Amino acid sequence: MSSLSTHVLDATRGAPATEVRVLLFDAAGTELASAVTDADGRIAGLGGELAAGLYRLRFDTGPYFAGQGMETFYPEVTVAFTIAEPRHYHVPILLSPFAYSTYRGS
Secondary structure, three states: EEEEEEEEOOOOEEEEEOOOOOEEOOOOOOEEEEEOOOOEEEEOEEEEEOOOOOEEEEEEEEHHHHHOOOOOOOEEEEEEEEEOOOOOOOOOOOEOOOEEEOOOOO
């Protein structure tokens, strides 16, 4: 079984994105878990123990940017990823109102 964490960084402010709601879905689209980023923009554990398979993280970015008084082109960001072997997976995003990027962290 594997574990999952995430981190959201706001590139426009150069700071962690706090209070961003993040939802975890399995390949069938069933919601498995949800949480909100902490003061450091992190969610340490999301979904408990996860088996191998395809998953999706949805970051609800619209409310976050609205709270910053900013419009955004991406009201949500969805990242699909595969868990292939038992280990810890970290899926961060770097976010701005008009762009985002992600990578497999450690």
